[in-house]
Amino acid sequence: MSLRSRWLSRPEDRVEGWLTRHHQERVLAGETKPVGPCPDESFLQSLARHSNQIAFTDPRVGHAANCPICMRRLLELRPAYKARRRRMVLTAAAACCCVIVVALILVARHGANPPRTVPDVAAVQVTVDLWNAGTLRGDQPSPLKSVTLPATLAKVTIILPRYSGSGRYAVAVTRDRTGNDLLAHGSATAIGSGDREEVSIDLDLRNLQPGSYFLSTTHEQDQASYYYPLQIK
Numbered sequence: 001m002s003l004r005s006r007w008l009s010r011p012e013d014r015v016e017g018w019l020t021r022h023h024q025e026r027v028l029a030g031e032t033k034p035v036g037p038c039p040d041e042s043f044l045q046s047l048a049r050h051s052n053q054i055a056f057t058d059p060r061v062g063h064a065a066n067c068p069i070c071m072r073r074l075l076e077l078r079p080a081y082k083a084r085r086r087r088m089v090l091t092a093a094a095a096c097c098c099v100i101v102v103a104l105i106l107v108a109r110h111g112a113n114p115p116r117t118v119p120d121v122a123a124v125q126v127t128v129d130l131w132n133a134g135t136l137r138g139d140q141p142s143p144l145k146s147v148t149l150p151a152t153l154a155k156v157t158i159i160l161p162r163y164s165g166s167g168r169y170a171v172a173v174t175r176d177r178t179g180n181d182l183l184a185h186g187s188a189t190a191i192g193s194g195d196r197e198e199v200s201i202d203l204d205l206r207n208l209q210p211g212s213y214f215l216s217t218t219h220e221q222d223q224a225s226y227y228y229p230l231q232i233k
Helices: 003-009 014-028 041-048 059-064 068-112
Strands: 124-129 147-149 153-159 168-174 182-189 191-193 196-204 211-219 225-232
Touching (some): 014 068, 041 059, 041 068, 124 147, 182 196
Parallel strands (some): 124 153, 147 225
Antiparallel strands (some): 153 196, 168 182, 211 225
């Protein structure tokens, strides 16, 4: 087996390895006849590291495989490239180990501290009767007494004020009656019950501190917002 076959295919068979060493000895002893001029240093370096860019039929490969001068240079270059490949393999293996270790740590932490789930809380049924209520529209004063809601997840049924129209209503809890600081909201279509209109919406008030707020209703057609003083208990 020729030396160039040894370099390009790198067989592991012991017999082929012995033939390669035997050929090297013949070349170094001057028993072979190279054809053509010696290739340059860059080609010998590429050949020593088994570059895939070198064609098997390249005549420079045949020359280097039979030239004692090129052979000595190749034998000098091969250990350095082997050591470099070994370092690259070890570096890649170390990087893979680091990735595996980090993944195991993350998995262990995730298992030790599972994500907390918020328990399901049943909504508290609350009815707000605004049938005879006065309102605050804009800056107008109102004699309305405060509406009270619990600081929890509430399913609020609002009996709308007298003469309220049918349709969809938006309901909101705000810190003031400008409507800018929105704290909770919902919307639903009013349902007629006799001569009354009722709206049922869910309001999540769990994050609110006890204190004074405003409850507002806005009809989808006229977009007029009515504010009612609200106490969160």
